[in-house]
Amino acid sequence: MINTNNNIQYKCEARFLNVKSRKHLSPIKHQKTNFFIADIFNNLTFQDDIASMEHPLFALKAGDTKDRLYQHGNITIQVKPTSIGLATIHDKDIWIYCISKLMQAIYEEKEISRTVHFTIYDYLITTNRHTSGSDYNRAKDALERLSGTRITTNIETAKTKEAHGFGLIDAWRVVEEKDGRMVRVSVTLPDWLYRSVTSKQVLTISPNYFRLRKPLDRRIYELARKHCGNQTEWKIGLKLLYKKTGSTEPIRNFRIGIKSLVATNELPDYNVSYDLNNDIVIFTNK
16 A cells, blocks of 8 residues: 555655755855955944844845835835836845944944945955946946835834835945046935844844845845744745745745755755645754
8 A cells, every 4th residue: 555645755855856956155256365355354243134134125136116015914015116126135235234334333332323434345345246347336226226215114113113215225425536436435324224223123144145146045044034043943834935035936936946945055044944745944043
């Protein structure tokens, strides 16, 4: 007599093993080969704000120009793009870099404001980007999308809950050399985010977050970091995880992405497993 449950399990495992595994982490582009670069890496602990880790404020696809509405429980988020598209989760690196700079200043008991100043070279190096002219231009495009994307939400930060709209950044300014090369940048964060930072509603993230190639992987890491944290494990139904990521891809593609993460085990900080029978994704702390 054939054991039906074992047969089903075997077929599920066979399908899982047939998923093509692609590298999820890009190489480290800048080795710590001199004191200057080592200083950038060693002194800055990367921080992300809890609210945007929990809720999908950023698009996972470049060039997305559709209005988006996300509702979960009593939280409502409406996102409106610019003509060049919604700010993406790769654009969010500027947010993370600014938050990290502010938190560093707070730890060092320095005076801070909503405006963060930095050199574009430091930003590119620290977030594992190349430093060619096109990379400088892409950073400028990211600032445009962050400034133009409008969020209307009732998310609570620093125990303050209000329905209001804001840009992902309030303003930005770039100082350029005569050859047009960007040198220094000033970014003014929205009050909503600044409140979150000053009340320390942030979490430390892995530097390897910036090595994750796929937007979906970055979003999944954020959710794992927020919910698993330092706990042993976090379980979530695949459909709910799909909703929380804000993915606009068909759920079958999302499922393939999860299987690929399981196969490569390249998600920073967390192991990922997938219970096929119950459609549950399990994150365990590495």
